[in-house]
Amino acid sequence: MTDNISNRRSWMIVPAHDADASARCADSKPDVVVLDLEYTVPPRAKVAAREGLAAAIRKLADGQIAVFVRIDRETRWADARAAITRGIKGIIFAGPDSPEEVAELGDLITAMERERGVEPGETELVLMMESAKGFWNLAAIAQASPRVTALGVGRIDLTMRLGPVPQDEFRLYRFLMTRALVVARMLRKQPLGALWRPDSRGGVAARDSTAKAAREARLMGFTGCVCATPEQVAPVNEGFAQV
Amino acid sequence: MIKQDETRDLTLAGDSPMPKYIRRSVLALSIDDTQLGDKAYASYADAIILDFAKKANVDWQAESKARMPMAIHAASRGAAEVFVRVGCDGVVAELESVVFSGIAGVVVKGVTTAADVTAVASVLDSLEVSRGIPRGTLEIDIEVDTAGAVWHALDIARASERFGAFYINEPALCKNLGMQTTATLAFDPLEYIKSQLITVAISVGGQALGMSYPLSLTHDKVDDDTVKKAVRIARDTGFKGALCAHASWIKHCNAGFCPSPEEAAYYVKVIDVFAEGLKRGMASVPIDGKMIDVPVDLRAKLYLKWANRVQARNEAKAVAHR
Numbered sequence: 002m003t004d005n006i007s008n009r010r011s012w013m014i015v016p017a018h019d020a021d022a023s024a025r026c027a028d029s030k031p032d033v034v035v036l037d038l039e040y041t042v043p044p045r046a047k048v049a050a051r052e053g054l055a056a057a058i059r060k061l062a063d064g065q066i067a068v069f070v071r072i073d074r075e076t077r078w079a080d081a082r083a084a085i086t087r088g089i090k091g092i093i094f095a096g097p098d099s100p101e102e103v104a105e106l107g108d109l110i111t112a113m114e115r116e117r118g119v120e121p122g123e124t125e126l127v128l129m130m131e132s133a134k135g136f137w138n139l140a141a142i143a144q145a146s147p148r149v150t151a152l153g154v155g156r157i158d159l160t161m162r163l164g165p166v167p168q169d170e171f172r173l174y175r176f177l178m179t180r181a182l183v184v185a186r187m188l189r190k191q192p193l194g195a196l197w198r199p200d201s202r203g204g205v206a207a208r209d210s211t212a213k214a215a216r217e218a219r220l221m222g223f224t225g226c227v228c229a230t231p232e233q234v235a236p237v238n239e240g241f242a243q244v
Numbered sequence: 245m246i247k248q249d250e251t252r253d254l255t256l257a258g259d260s261p262m263p264k265y266i267r268r269s270v271l272a273l274s275i276d277d278t279q280l281g282d283k284a285y286a287s288y289a290d291a292i293i294l295d296f297a298k299k300a301n302v303d304w305q306a307e308s309k310a311r312m313p314m315a316i317h318a319a320s321r322g323a324a325e326v327f328v329r330v331g332c333d334g335v336v337a338e339l340e341s342v343v344f345s346g347i348a349g350v351v352v353k354g355v356t357t358a359a360d361v362t363a364v365a366s367v368l369d370s371l372e373v374s375r376g377i378p379r380g381t382l383e384i385d386i387e388v389d390t391a392g393a394v395w396h397a398l399d400i401a402r403a404s405e406r407f408g409a410f411y412i413n414e415p416a417l418c419k420n421l422g423m424q425t426t427a428t429l430a431f432d433p434l435e436y437i438k439s440q441l442i443t444v445a446i447s448v449g450g451q452a453l454g455m456s457y458p459l460s461l462t463h464d465k466v467d468d469d470t471v472k473k474a475v476r477i478a479r480d481t482g483f484k485g486a487l488c489a490h491a492s493w494i495k496h497c498n499a500g501f502c503p504s505p506e507e508a509a510y511y512v513k514v515i516d517v518f519a520e521g522l523k524r525g526m527a528s529v530p531i532d533g534k535m536i537d538v539p540v541d542l543r544a545k546l547y548l549k550w551a552n553r554v555q556a557r558n559e560a561k562a563v564a565h566r
Binding site: 140183187217220223 | 394429436
């Protein structure tokens with residue numbers, strides 16, 4: 002973790018329980034594969050997803066792919082235990098509200114690194130902010146663990162918690178993006194986020210609108226974002242390309 | 245009429261709509277500029293910021309000490325307030341080299357925390373004593389050019405009673421934030437940062453100076469109408485003046501960052517008509533189809549006071565130019 006401001010542009014979400022998706026994910030050439038234990042995994046598949054995680058991580062890592070695991074806030078302890086293994090680059094913690102939560106997770110990762118023979122301190126932490134409380138405590142939260150290398154602006158949870166589903170641009174989003182950017186740059190973390198609009202969200206994203214969301218975010222100072230589908234990877238890489 | 249020395253009235257309360265200082269236009273000039281005095285005089289800027297360079301292979305401290313008093317004198321010929329810009333790195337040596345009688349204060353760039361401001365204040369305490377400057381009079385203005393300054397803005401503004409203003413250096417701040425430094429977006433990427441800095445500055449009785457987007461990031465010379473519109477937007481945002489990237493902006497900033505003569509005339513009418521209404525026992529009176537009541541009357545008085553202070557400032561500059 003020598004350079005905290007990385008240029009990983011596309012962070013592609015892959016359901017951790019879906020072996021086929023995991024096998025195909027490299028095809029779209031994302032900068033990072035994010036094996037997900039959060040929303041894309043049905044509750045009944047969570048246990049199986051955790052059990053298969055170590056093998057999936059090793060397989061992807063053997064292919065020189067940067068692998069992160071997104072853990073579920075409610076089950077983060079069990080998720081993190083399952084995720085820490087040789088080959089993992091880091092953990093994505095969605096929705097931290099306080100520095101204590103991040104410090105506690107950092108301590109758990111330290112213990113698991115020791116237990117699993119992972120290089121101490123190598124596992125990164127990426128924080129996806131999803132609450133008003135989290136955004137207000139952002140600087141303290143980001144400094145709660147030296148493992149934190151990136152700060153991101155969440156999407157669905159954020160809009161759910163802070164406002165109604167917007168008909169057009171979620172105007173509060175730009176304020177929150179600004180806040181995340183300022184802290185990320187102040188603390189030399191990678192700022193993650195895109196200026197999403199209704200036609201550039203998740204599965205309904207059009208290629209052009211995804212590229213626009215990424216390009217505008219780059220102009221605002223962001224350097225990468227999460228991709229909900231493989232189709233978003235190319236426009237995101239294009240939008241965040243340095244010109 | 246308000247006396248000219250009230251342009252530096254330190255008793256103005258925080259949250260007042262009145263600007264603490266009448267500092268609509270600020271122009272930066274180098275002490276190496278051989279036409280410094282003429283440019284400052286001809287500019288009609290309310291304030292001049294002096295820049296100096298730390299030249300290699302030269303005793304810059306000795307050179308600065310030797311030249312700065314004359315530069316300050318030259319810059320103030322047109323009745324402008326004079327500031328000197330210093331950097332946070334090596335600030336003690338810089339302050340010792342540039343602080344002399346005649347300056348209104350210093351503009352500090354590269355600030356990231358409140359501790360940076362208290363360090364500057366401490367040095368100014370000593371220099372005021374050693375250089376015969378009335379104690380507590382030197383102002384500290386902050387050039388906001390780092391993410392840290394944005395995040396810690398409130399602590400920074402509260403760090404010293406000397407705090408006077410935030411100057412938003414948009415190109416430098418954008419660079420520090422990894423933003424594009426050209427105006428390529430359809431919206432102002434610094435909109436929320438500007439709102440925060442304006443609110444914070446006013447909350448401690450200070451003010452913020454800045455320009456509206458996209459002129460704030462436009463590096464080419466633009467036409468007068470564009471500048472006028474940009475100044476109006478900046479004033480409506482809450483800025484009380486701007487650091488002028490071009491001398492051509494100054495006349496528009498001087499005219500735009502204050503109530504216009506038409507507005508001042510209207511305020512006089514509001515005050516007179518409302519006073520008549522009160523005499524007749526009325527709580528509100530109509531003017532041109534609008535109802536005038538206590539808050540409108542109060543606003544008119546405040547804005548008229550602002551207009552009068554601006555007029556006094558203009559007259560002081562006019563005297564200096566005779």
